[in-house]
Amino acid sequence: MPDATGVRGRKGRLLHERERPRWVRESPYSWQLAVAAVCLGAFMGQLDASIVTLVYPSLEREFHEPLGTVQWVSLAYLLVVTAMMVTVGHLSDVLGRKLVYLYGFGVFTVSSAACSLAPNLTVLVCCRVVQALGAAMLSANSVALVTIAVPREKLRGALGIQAAGQALGLAVGPTLGGVLVSTAGWRWVFWINVPVGVAAIVLGRYLLPRTVQRATDARFDLPGTGWLAVGVTALLGGVSVFSGLPVPGWTGVLLIALAGVAFAGFLRREGRAPAPLVSLALLRDARIAWGLAGAFAGYLVLFGPLVLVPLALVRHGTSEMRAGLLLSALPAGFALAANLQERLLPERWTDRRRCLLGAALSLAGLAGFARAAPADLWLIGWLAVLGTGLGVFTPPNNELVMGSVPKELSGTGGGMINMVRSLGTALGIALVTLTFQHGGDHTGDSVLPALPVGVLAAVAVLMGVSALPGSRPEPSPSP
Structure with a gap:
């Protein structure tokens, strides 16, 4: 059984940002290489957002579920990204942006493989929730990584390249999704993320810079995050009931009312929180x-x-x-x-x-x-x-x-x-x-x-x- 020192050593390595090889650090193209690595994440995030909408008809047919239920393949993903974006971004400032970014790609890649193997719609939605957590870890760090890797005078152009990567993913998604669904089946919409994710992890490990300056304030607005998650989930759940979700109609009214209470609680919390998600001022x-x-x-x-x-x-x-x-x-x-x-x-x-x-x-x-x-x-x-x-x-x-x-x-x-x-x-x-x-x-x-x-x-x-x-x-x- 390993001793406490060994456990702490392994834990330290897991939370340690490895520096780039010297040949990368000293290369005149080091910042371009870092931007290229970040663009993979930007591309995949938007690709996944647009490609999934092409699988709705296939999911309706295969799982014999109404559209109101099938839409949660997207909604569950978006809920988690919305609720966790700011919190994960602050966590990255504390632990290290490169660290959280690479772990995010790992979570995104493994959960993408799990989505492709889902035996039913419930499992698919649960896997999408985990995938969204990885996506939030990517999205919250992409601009920050570009900012710390690129010289000040090159920053606007680098951010433009990163935005172009996002736009390209959004543009390619429908075409690629249509081809994959029509030829190989809807599961390949998720399998396609796996090789790209593995490549991105390897490239990020060697091309992205370590975090030099970290935040010292580790406070999180967890109550605010909770109120926001409950409010958005209840609102979209109520809309889904009226869209054909197979539950009694009165639950839609109840969920809409719960959303109102949750949003009121969120606004009250944000007015008093020391580190709010949303600044009411x-x-x-x-x-x-x-x-x-x-x-x-x-x-x-x-x-x-x-x-x-x-x-x-x-x-x-x-x-x-x-x-x-x-x-x-x-x-x-x-x-x-x-x-x-x-x-x-x-x-x-x-x-x-x-x-x-x-x-x-x-x-x-x-x-x-x-x-x-x-x-x-x-x-x-x-x-x-x-x-x-x-x-x-x-x-x-x-x-x-x-x-x-x-x-x-x-x-x-x-x-x-x-x-x-x-x-x-x-x-x-x-x-x-x-x-x-x-x-x-x-x-x-x-x-x-x-x-x-x-x-x-x-x-x-x-x-x-x-x-x-x-x-x-x-x-x-x-x-």
């Missing part, structure tokens, strides 16, 4: 509050169609492969617009004007869904317009929020943006599922049902409205 600034509302609305409109389009097309007789190929126009438009708008739009345009243009394009794309069939080119075109609008809207929206947050609270502001993005994604999936169940028959010439498209259009209006109230006066451009 920041939310008193109308520019920040409305900007966060816009970020929430933008991701709801982005992820709602990622569920709606495959469901509607497959029920209309389209294969998963073709549905995935068509759907890729949305994230592709988003990726291109988010990365090229600085070159294409006039430099003098303010963030507010860019947000309004993005919201208008998004609304136009959703309005075009009324003519999005049966010709494939119509659907591809309007999905591209929608994606372009969201790509134009998102970066200046984030800039409006972060530009209003004091620099010493930039970490808190960034965490709040990530949180509302996750909430918008989860509610987008839940609302589209609910409205699809109760208004899923297409009308007229369109294969996309009017009710969920109308809900998404109303949220797109909120995107535009969010850029108006409380917007900070911006200086007139110099002549």
Whole structure:
């Protein structure tokens, strides 16, 4: 039996960040290598978010479960990421960002293999919860790792590369998902994560720098995390009941009421917590509050169609492969617009004007869904317009929020943006599922049902409205 010293030694090694080999540290390309390693995590996180929506029809058929139950393959994942993002980020500041990042990839990889072997939907959802914990460990550290690895003068370009990795994962997801589901089966949507995860762990071990400065304040707002998790779970659970979850209807009302109580408890806790998840003082600034509302609305409109389009097309007789190929126009438009708008739009345009243009394009794309069939080119075109609008809207929206947050609270502001993005994604999936169940028959010439498209259009209006109230006066451009 090993002695206490041996146990402590092994524990120390498990919690020790190993430094990079000297040839990596001294290489003039060391920061590019670190960014490349981080991009694998950024790519996989967004790939997994968009690829899973293609498996809904297959899961309905194989497990004989209603759509209201199947959607929890995504919702359970998003709930954990939402609840744990800020807490895991703070844990990384204390223990080491490289350490938590690599362990996160390990958790993500092993749980992906478990998802692919799930014998029923319950086990699959449980495995997705574990996978989400690994994803939170990745997402909370990617930007921080880039920041500590890259020289200051190269940081903006490096963050752009990292964002491009995320956009690429989001764009590739529907196409890859459609191909895998149609040819190899839905389980390969999860198997594909395993080799990439193993490669990322090895590369991260040798290419990522150790954490030099660590936080000394290890306080966590665990009660706040608990209230938030209960509130979001109850809200989405109530929506799922009305979407067809096989439980008595009164439980939906009870869950919605529980969500209200939990959110009230969360707000009360955040007002008194020494290290809150959400700074209520920041939310008193109308520019920040409305900007966060816009970020929430933008991701709801982005992820709602990622569920709606495959469901509607497959029920209309389209294969998963073709549905995935068509759907890729949305994230592709988003990726291109988010990365090229600085070159294409006039430099003098303010963030507010860019947000309004993005919201208008998004609304136009959703309005075009009324003519999005049966010709494939119509659907591809309007999905591209929608994606372009969201790509134009998102970066200046984030800039409006972060530009209003004091620099010493930039970490808190960034965490709040990530949180509302996750909430918008989860509610987008839940609302589209609910409205699809109760208004899923297409009308007229369109294969996309009017009710969920109308809900998404109303949220797109909120995107535009969010850029108006409380917007900070911006200086007139110099002549």
